[in-house]
Amino acid sequence: MSNFDKNRTGTGTKEWSEHSYNIQKGCKNNCLYCYARANALRFKLIASTDEWKNEVIRENAVKKTWGKKDGVIMFPTTHDITLNNIKHVIETLTRMLIAGNHVLIVSKPCLSCIEQICTELSDFRSQIMFRFTIGSLNRADCLFWEPNAPEPRERLLALIFAYEHGYKTSVSMEPILGDYDEALRTFYAVEQYVTDTVWIGKMNKVRRRVDLTIPGALDWVAQIECTQDDWNILMLVDRLEVEPKVRWKDSVKQVIEKCRK
Template identity: 40%
Template structure:
């Protein structure tokens, strides 16, 4: 039997609003779009690959590719380099350019990724490098771009401190231990470091934050799985075990859990909240992209 808060939380997962929301307008004032998704972090995104080797079950990019027939459920994990995008000279904007946003940096595409990043950095971009980090990849990036430390902010996606949990939801991505080692390596070498705990993949987020904070110079961002069951369905993750784990995750991340977590961490200046949590705890949301705030 689900309690009311679990039902409300599930509805937020299944019917959450689009990535860009619209603010209510009064007195004839033009409506302003509220920032969400990657817009909270960066003024623009950069990608050159269709597909992702990590093949995460909850992946929004995969669901969009499947819906619009750019990929199939099975072919998503096959990375296809878009040569035209790889060579494109992206216009510089204020704030961060997020790379990547719809795929990841894998050992297999590393050489292409280094080439792509080099072009961005030489053109003056500040890059927000968002990845489920392979240690060998992070070592190569740090070695290749040591002289660009002031223009790179790593944001490692780590949704749980439990490798079994990560492996269930992100079957071909690195373990927690490898991600933590990657974070420590970048931090030790003096790079700017941050973490995305979006989606949080269990209810042990406070423990995760405490483990990661010593190696974070910027912030840990926390967010909930959005439209989880709907995306799982599109992505073909409809097996019984996944359905059970999804129900358990939604139930565990109740409104009370969110508010309790927020209460314990809200005074920490290195913890920030994604739009999925801002809406619950009534944090004002920006209408300007790329503030990373």
């Protein structure tokens, strides 16, 4: 078992890594279900959800001097890697990697950004794993829930690029954005370009995190709640639990534990 795929006992980010790191406030993707955006609004770090898409680099975070950490560093966790911050991201990654750290790079990937990372950090290939979020291949699903993120086709191309350039690759299907059939279609499309694992999870705390005043939001939320009820999740588990690359996020594990007693 690789350092990246250890059986960890935590939940959320702790399922994937021992450490988390970020270099900015805000994220241009402005995903409707984002936990970081919801927390920023709750603690009055932003005045509105729309303000979250204004990205502010924390220069001191970029310039941090790194030592060797035990375990894996997940970067980033509360924002994405974009054309606006790619220079800062590469500087941060370089500092982490020179110190000997293993880094899980998490993104709804912009192809150009991933090309730059793969090219400029190729000497550190053995210390890197990419984990790309692809919750659906349906453009309409992604456009509503992740309005400013790259379209699913671009994310798939980024996955293929990293895979073909010899990097360790993984996919997060958390949250699942479509129904049972769309989840299967997405899994089988990405699985062939994954060297390690595909993580599958539900959309968490939907009505608490999503701005229900957005036109159409109530209908989309109702649809998500229906397609991710226990019956549908168990149907997906029954179909995919034989797949060696599949890992269940804590939200799915809870359904399994509750319904299979």
